[in-house]
Amino acid sequence: MSLLLLLRAHTAAFFERFGWAGIGLMLVLHFGISYALLFIAGEDHLLSCIDFLYFYCTTATTVGYGDMSPKSGLGKTITALWIMFGGIALLTTVIGKATTSVSVLWRRKMKGMGDYSTLTGHTVLIGWDGESSERIVELLSQDEASRGDEMVICDALTLENPMPGKASFVKGDSLDSPILLKRAGVSGAHRILVRTQSDNLTLAIVLTLKQLAPKGHVVAHFNDSERAALAKTYAPELECTSNMAIEMLVRSSQDPGSSIVIHELLCVGKGATQFRYVLPDGFSTNCGDLYIRLRKEFSATLIGYRALGSNEFDINPANAIEVRGGEIFYIASERLEGGSL
CATH class of the missing domain: 1.10.287.70 (Helix Hairpins)
Structure with a gap:
């Protein structure tokens, strides 16, 4: 034996x-x-x-x-x-x-030890905060613009993949580590969402992402509007949002129902929702004619315009403003297809 x-x-x-x-x-x-x-x-x-x-x-x-x-x-x-x-x-x-x-x-x-550095066209969610983060994943999966895209969750505190079968997972010692963010595939990601429990950590992640220069769109959420403004100063090409609860409270007290309207515009599902559309190269008109065309052909309402190469938005743009490419923001029940305009 x-x-x-x-x-x-x-x-x-x-x-x-x-x-x-x-x-x-x-x-x-x-x-x-x-x-x-x-x-x-x-x-x-x-x-x-x-x-x-x-x-x-x-x-x-x-x-x-x-x-x-x-x-x-x-x-x-x-x-x-x-x-x-x-x-x-x-x-x-x-x-x-x-x-x-x-x-x-x-x-x-x-356990988050995978490597997605060669992945492209996916969504990276940096930071995990339980149910609120699950809600983000659910909303992304419902919208046709991000539905079907692979999701990679990146966190330092979560021990295991919080949503197996729906998202991949990478874990590291610090969320602002360039090595960890590269392993999450931020270089080839289509969109990157940053939402942590600390504004200081979010700011550090924003600065790291600026250094890595990802091709996809980056949105970082701050609880403090001043920190969001500071991050925007250092990284103007990134989109930084802040908690608007106080502003919403004041606005709703002045104009009752405002919070309901804004909630509906941001909601994913049935009903009118705010969308973005990138205008084709060579597109030329003015905001007045574009407004009429959107209403007549698509039952959509033009609410904002950003000129090509500009960081400034024209909200409720005047009719005479010339449109030469760029992007528009509109309210509609359905997203415009790529060749609609």
């Missing part, structure tokens, strides 16, 4: 050290020795390339169709004691190794 345990321990150590290369080497050796032994036994009818491969696979995997078999006693002994038992041992080793590899890979991704 001690000899068998010793053999098993050495075998396990061999495969642990050499992995799939060791298993492949053992398969080649077993295949070659099996052929040589049957050759010595005189089983010539089994030794053509195709016939032996077929016989070896069906015997080693214990399928045993029975249409091909050894004729001599020595050949039968070799088949029973070497090919069949050796094949079973190797087959169980392959299955065990494959199961372990898949399990380890799955656990690595669940």
